[in-house]
Amino acid sequence: MKKLLQTYEHLIISGVILIICVAGFVFGIIPSALKIADELGQLSTLTQERDGLKQKLSYLQSLDESTLRDQLLTALSAVPADKSIPTVFNTVESLAAQSGVSVDKMQVSAGGYIATASATKQTPVERQLGTRLVPFTVTIVGTFTGIEQFISEAPTIRRILRIRTFAISFPKTTNTISVVLNMDAFYEPFPTTLGVAAEAVTPLTDAEQVTLEKIANLTLLTDQTSAILPSPVTEKAKDNPFAP
């Protein structure tokens, strides 16, 4: 045996070295190469995320907060964050006064639950429209021209009102006619959560700009708004937002 070992000594050493090399490749180099490939993939993802965050930060820094607040208040005066029934009443009364007719009776058809707006269930109509409704009935009295003006101008004012149905009766004894309108005002609570930091914030699209302009061009008949916007951040942000 000793003689055999002595005879093949160099051969055995070379063989062992080769086995170690093969084992090194199989158990060392190949897993490490795979790990590096994986890390490279993660690096690519990290780079994309970093670029996304940079882009988002740059976009947010380019925005003027006061302009944004004004734009949001404009949008909120069209579709507020709560039912804001006083603004519905004020708007209808102002529109009636502007049209030269008078409001004889006004009634909110469904006051809804006394709960936060986001806690209430949406009706099928609301789900179909994609926004919550305050249905109400209003009886208007006035001349034919005045009523025509009221009905014609109702869709052109802020807050946005929708005429579902209406019924006009024309008494023969007097020039004053009355109309009963079933209408809807719109509202929708604020979103309760912000996206994660990595979530992209896109600028307003052309279509959104057009809609915003359309809203801004609607006649505002009341100054009242129930919008309460968050105040500007004054406290120092956490160094690590991922820390608990």
Added chain:
Amino acid sequence: MESANINLLKKTGGSAGFKDLEARLRLISLWSLGILFGIGITVGISYFVIASRAQALNNEKVDLAVQIQAQSVKEGIIISLKQRIVLAGKALSSTTNWAKLFPLLTAIAPAEAYDSLTVDGTGHVAVQFKLGSVDAVVTLVKNVIDLSDNGSLRLSQLTSFSMLADGTVQLGLTFVPML
């Protein structure tokens, strides 16, 4: 002269072929070992570089996230604004502008001819007229036919017709105005 080799164990089987194989195997094993070390060092350095880069990117991400958090009010406003614009767009598109209905009503009959008018949720208009004579009815029907022909009305239907003792005519009509 005496040999200087003091190795008493002489190698056997040392044929030229065997020695050649042994030399080749030694060379291959040494090259393999060298390559293994080379690749190992390269892989190690690469891993270190990539890990350092990943760490740097992670740190950069955290810094950016902190800066974005400082802009969270703006982010909240822009998200709310976009949501509100979509909602307002939906609300506006669900409204019907009834302004065009009134010129149609005037084209059908004068205001004093109307007794009642109802518009339902599907856009159908139901009108009750009180007319002074049959001639007025003929004019009204002619007007409705003309308006239907030019596409201002559709689905116009006469729902009722009655003549009272005093000669007045009550007429019921439904139609869908093309607004």
